[in-house]
Every structure is written in structure tokens, then in C-alpha cells.
Amino acid sequence: MRVYLPAKIPTRRIALRIDGKVIDRWFRVELVHDMSELSASFELSVHDDERAVGAWPWTTPAGDGEPMNWGRKAEILIDGKLWLIGWIDDVCSDAGDRGGFVTISGRDLTGDLVDCPPDPRGKHEYKSIMLDEFARKICAPFGIKVKCDVDIKPAFPKCTVEAGETVISCLAKYAKQRAVVITTDRVGTLLITRSGKEKAADDIMFPGNVTKVRATFSARERFSDYFVKGQSEKNGGRRPATAALDANAEPLDEAPEQPEPATDSPLDKPGGAGAHVMGHARDPDVTRWRPYISMSRTQAQDVDAQKQAEWEMRTRRAKGDKMDYAYSGITAGPDQKPWLMNTVAFVEDDYAGLSSEQLIAGVAISYDERGELTRLRVTGREAFDLLPVGDRRSQKKSGKKGKSKGGSKPGGLDSTAKPL
Template sequence: MTVAGQPTRRIRLSIDGRNFDQFVRADLAHDLSELSASFDLTCRDEFRAAQSWDYATPVDGTGPLDWGKRCEIFVDGELWLIGHVDEVMPEASNGQSFTVISGRDLTGDLVDCPPDPRGKHEYRDLTLTEFAEKLCKPFSIKVRAETDVLPTFDKMTVEAGETVLSAIAKYAKQRGVLVTTDRVGTLVITRSGQERAADDIAFPGNVTRSRGSFSARERFSDYFVKGQGEKNGGKRGKTPALDATAEPLDTAPTKPAPATDDPEDLPEGAGTLVMGHARDPEVTRWRPFIAMARTKATAFDAQRQAEWEMRTRRGKGDKEDYTYPGYSAAGALWKPNTLARVTDTYANIDRDMLLAGVRLTYGERGERTALRMTGPEAYDLLPENDRRAAKGSGKSAGKSSSAKGGKLDGTARPL
């Protein structure tokens, strides 16, 4: 354990074979709401100090810290991130000096940049993984799929000015998968909460601070998604293959009834318009929400997106932040996209929640990990069993399994 107020050596930054391991401040963050993990490290730049003050310790001619450098970050000897230094901020006054280094993992370029402008803008008969590989290849970023991404798409397009992340994300939503990073050079296509966290969370207990928010501001009673289907007589899409857990649809999704029985409120003819509809039974007053499908959609696609809007907004309405003393639990570093049993008597929570964000910090208060918890459905693009069955979300306490380790059952079940 590092003594608060003294530089920590548990975090090490390596740039061009040059190691920095005495940071007076550190902030390492990985959150599912952002594709890229990020870092902010504060240290003494010996080269800048040596060329500024006669009394400073001489150093070799490696030069000062600078932006654009490829770097590696280790926590307790474990590789935590491979990325680039985006920004260097030196600051000095008489008697003291320090430099702040910030950056992101390699996938940061996918957030900022479009696909190769000289490349293709339309692709056919590709899976989501194949599409992502083509867009990521110029950036030397690998792609790994940890879940089924079939069937292939008949047509995939890259819009003008669209970033790589945006182009991939719009098709990931249709396949019900989550796009994230492994922090060391690979874009990961996966599902949310397939593993257990390093430990359960208890307050009072192993965390020192609890702060919650249970909000209905971004929740609605009815979710509608409209999309443009194929014109009558036009090209028919391929019939998607069913996986082992899929169930055939007997009929197209039932068209929802209007809010009133006024004849002027009756829906117009279908034409080529498709619409999905989902309800949140916990919102009892009329609060409609509408979204447009970003790509050509079938009735099934629109229905699935409507259900996704309902589930994820419901999940994100439950938020809880905890402070854990230290970086690891049970010998493992905390990592996002894992499920933890949360028992919080003050917030009235007793159920599994998704660890959506991890922030490792060091400063005057020593080593701490901020854990951002949210409803387990917050990043479920497809139904994952009935993770809402236990409603311990600040209203009432629920029950759920607290077993640790191993993969969770990934069998999907329709809502």
C-alpha cells in the first residue's frame, strides 16, 4: 500500500523504453459509455527540470515528455493499457514543477476519425465482425467477437463524415451486441455482463462511500421506432439463420393502438413504413418516445430496437457509485462489463448490478477505485434472461444469485 502524499509506484508508464513510476496523481478510467479507456498521470519531468534549474538532477538526453508517443501502462505489473499520449501539460513555479500526461488506448482513433476516405463506402454480404475488421485495419486495430453476430448484412454503408465507431455502432445495435475495448489494441464485440466482478459490493462493508440516483427523467411509457422498409416488389433480404436459442415469430409484431380512440388518431396505412413498439409497465402515465432506425429496417428490426430502447433506459435509470479502498479485490483488478451482487441497506438495493465503469485513482487520499454501477439491462442490446425480475432499484429489494467466477448463462429469452 502506498502512503498517501507520496508518489505511487504501483502504476508504471513506459514510453520508448523509458519508464516513469513515481506519480503524485493518477486517474485511469474505463467506462462502457465511452469506447476508449483513458488516463491522466501527473509526474515530475526530470528532463524539463534539468534544463530549467541548475540544482536539478542531471538526466540523459532522452528529451522531455511529448504528445503522440505510443505508451504502455501497467498496474501492479499487469498491462492495463496500450495507447498514445494525446496531451502533455507542463506546469512550473519557483520551487516546484510537474507535468500532466493524458491519453487513451489505441481505439481512441476510431472515436475521432472516419474510415479511410479513399476506401469503399458501401459493403455487401458481410458480418458485423468482417465490416469492423475492414474499417479498423488501416488503424492496425484488431477485432474480436465474443458473441454471435450472424446473419450477414445485405448492405452496409459508411456515411459522409461518419466516424469508424459510429459506422460500426449502428449495425451493432441491429445485431444486439456491445462494442467496447480490451484496452490493449483490440475492438471487442460482446454482450454485457457475461462474467462476475472481482468481488461483491456491500455498504456498509467493503466500500467506503455510496451515492445513488434512481431517476425516471429518461424513461417513458411507450417506445416507438419507425423505419423505412423495402419497397413492395423490391429486392428481398436474405432470410436470417436462427441460432440455437432463437424462436420463430408466428406473426409480425402487433401494431400498437393509438393513445386515444379519436378517429383522427388512427394510424396511417403501412406502405413501406415499419414500426416497433415496447412498453415500460413501471411508467404508468402516458409518456411516448419515438426514434428512427438509422438503417433500412424490417418490422423485426424495429421491434427489437424499441425493446432495446425500453430496457436500456430502464437500466440506466438506476445508478450507484461506490468507492473501494485499493485497486484489486480477491487478487484481481476491478474491470467493467462484469456483474456484482450489490447489498446496500441505505440505498435499499439487494441484487445483481452491472459494473459499467471503473476509475483507478491516486492522490492525497491514497489508492481508490470508483465503481459505477447501473441496472444490469443498461447495455443489454438483446434480452438476457429476466434481469429485471429482481427490482431492488431503490424502490424495493430483490434477490439474485451471488455466485462468483465463470461465465453466465447466455440464453436469450424474448420479453
């Protein structure tokens, strides 16, 4: 994979703010927010010419206060507006023929939820609880807020924290049962949502406002039949109280007939460890026998298993077809705003024959020797959603929209900036 070189002139549109101090002379920038990862990330490189002499005492690019050390809380701004609040994870110094550089990288505040387990001193089992309330309880020690903007009923009979699992792993197993997306707003809030609830900054036109496209249509992760198997609580609940004997009672004509077990598993036998449940969905496009099975990590009902199977089928089908577009610039549309992940854009791609609304599943904003560039990872709207959207290529517009030109508007930094 090619490593792009730093630009000759630093960008002033993207800035790092630490403890009120702003650094806005970055020669290489990479800002990534993708639905395949919980946390948004950043990587910034700056010349360290002042330290490129003497004994090469590499520490930080700024002399006063040394604000670039790892573990520092950092804010990323685009045109003076807040884009990310997070922590610096790594500081790397590098020197060569082109001079000295220091590169810092990190993630937004939810990065700790990816790395760490819930508080080991806290509860490990929560009964009759909604998903968002469960999330608030295990995210609270990290100072992460939780926002939910979709219906996630009903409450779970029981949510458990297994030994060794991280916060996001703990939440993901329950989010999957409700077919919701867990992501971040990049500034300190965990979002429980579904895909494509907002419009993107602009439409995507090729040829037009994007300069390059790479399309992938893959069947590697698609299957003919999707099975989700699980186990619910043991049938019958509490044992009923013993009935009083009746001297006049007569024996039953015959014992009630028991169903034959589907397999040799004890889960399939009456009186086993619990009731066996299974959901099944088919992808009609995959004509050969190619099964996929997933075991539910939590106790489930038949309706939950069926929803998971249908969700698994649709998401894998949508993710199999994806396009990556290159947009020249950092901001887009009439309001000149950055492209945002989990937004819907109408894609008019004459080369790929695509004319429909698509989900922007990933955004990567960069600045280097190529200049300002935004890479957009686009997939079907149903890729992360519970409900089917329909044929991705059939949502035609009545006439083509004028092909908009990409552009950018530099703006000054504002210490009172609000989130994008």
C-alpha cells in the first residue's frame, strides 16, 4: 500500500487544540470515521525543524508546554468547528532527507470502550432492562454519555457482563438482537441508532463532483441460508405447587405425546437446559447450498432469532456491493460542510450504472501531497439496518440533477466552536 508523503505547505483548515492552545500547521492529516469501527480516529504530522539539529532530542514539535505527549486530551477542528474530542494514543518521531516530523494519532473518547471491560467492581447482571439504560450503566465510569433515537423495545429479561469482554463487545451482543447500530458522535456520546437517518452534505455524481470510483461486487461473504440458533429460558418457569389428592380422580387414558427431538442436542429434548430457538432467512441470489450459522450469545426468543437471521442476510447482501469515491476537498454542498458517516446520499454513477440512494458507511478526510481529499465508502442503505430498503439500483430520480462541483471554504479558528 502506498504511503502518501507530506504536503509542501501545511493546511490551516484542520487544527489540534490542547488546553486551549491551537496547532494548525499540519503537513499530513488523516481523519477517519467508519461504521465498521466504533471510534473515529485521527493521525496528524507536523515538521519538527526546530529539533532537527544537535543531538536529535525528539519529544514534541512545540517547544512551550510540550502539549503533544501521549495521554493528553485533544480536540480536532475543521474550519474552526469541533469535529472530534479524544485522547492522543501514540506519538511517533521520524527524521530523514525531508527533515524531521512528529506524528500523533488517537481516537475519540469512546476508544476506551473498545479497549476496556465494564467496571470489574460493578454489577455483572441486570434484569428487566432496556438496551440504552444498560449502556448508560456500563459506560458511566468512562464519562461517556448515551443517546438513543430509535425504538429498542422490549426490555431484555436479563443482560449480563461476561468476564473479560469489553464494553463494546458486551453491548454489541444485545444490539444485534434489536438490529441497531452502535456508533459515536465523535465528541463524547455513544449513539444507539439505525442507518441513514440524515441526508449527506451533497449528492455523489460520477462523472461530476467525484473524481474517482472503485467498485467491488463480492459474493465471498454471502450465503444461501442464514441460521441463528439460541436458547431461551427453560420452559415452565417455576414448578407449580403440588395439587391435593382427589380420591375420586381417575387415571388419564394416555400420557400426552412428546415431540420428537430435532437433533441429539440436549437443547432439543423436552426438559433440557432450555427451549431451543432458531431463525432462518434465505438469500435468493445465492442459488447453491451455502449455509451460514450464528449462535446467539444471549438468551433469545423465536422472534429475536428470526429478526437476527433476516438482518444478517440483508446486511451481508448490502455489504457485498460497495463503492469507494474520491472527492476533491474537505467540505461539500451549498453549506460547505464535511461529509459525515451514516448519512444517505443519492448516487448517480453512469459508469457503474447506479442511480439510487446509498449509505455513506465510511468517511476518510486527508491532506498530503495530493492536497485535500475525502474518500467516501458507500454501500446499500440496508447494510446496517433492520428493515429492507429494496432494490439498490431501482430508486431512480426523475431526470439527472446538475452535477455539482466540489469545493472548499477555508475558515478561521474559533475557540467557542460547536460540534459539526
